[in-house]
Amino acid sequence: MDRAQSRVFLEDIMIPYDENLVRAETEKKRKFLDLAHEVTAMWHVESAESIPIVISANGLIPVNLVHHLRRLGFRGNSLAAKML
Template sequence: MVLVDRSVRRAIIVDITIPHDDNLMKAGKEKLSKYLDLAHEITTMWNVESTVVIPIVVTVKGLLAKSFDQHLKKLSLGCWIKGRIQKAVVLETARIVRRFLTLEL
């Protein structure tokens, strides 16, 4: 998702990923490096002063990276949304598991 704030001439690339618990830190770093070239290209193409990449990483069990709160602040979102994001991810994981288990019976 790309957000553009024309008042301050800044673009924000938001990438949401839901990896397995073992890949929490790896996924965040991977997303930052993956979008670096795109960020430079957006800065020149759209004539903005800067482009920021914000990875939103929540594991399938609802674990969050330490940098999650900082990323929410960059998006001007309060910490109240953190619990809702975790709840949505855990409920979707449970739904997928339930669907899989009904196929096995």
């Protein structure tokens, strides 16, 4: 929760067995949409955002994983070990 900007991040970490990472990420964002609306109303914040962190069981990562981690505040050396 970022109290200064009155927003909440709903983080969902998933490890799907198959390699369809885009589908898994899209499903999780859709499922958490209702929860984000509830949290916004209950906690009186301006926004709530679902951020899916997806890594497949065989180690594949989606292209936008680094973007999601930056949204959560990971910077610089924290992301130095990202897979190429």
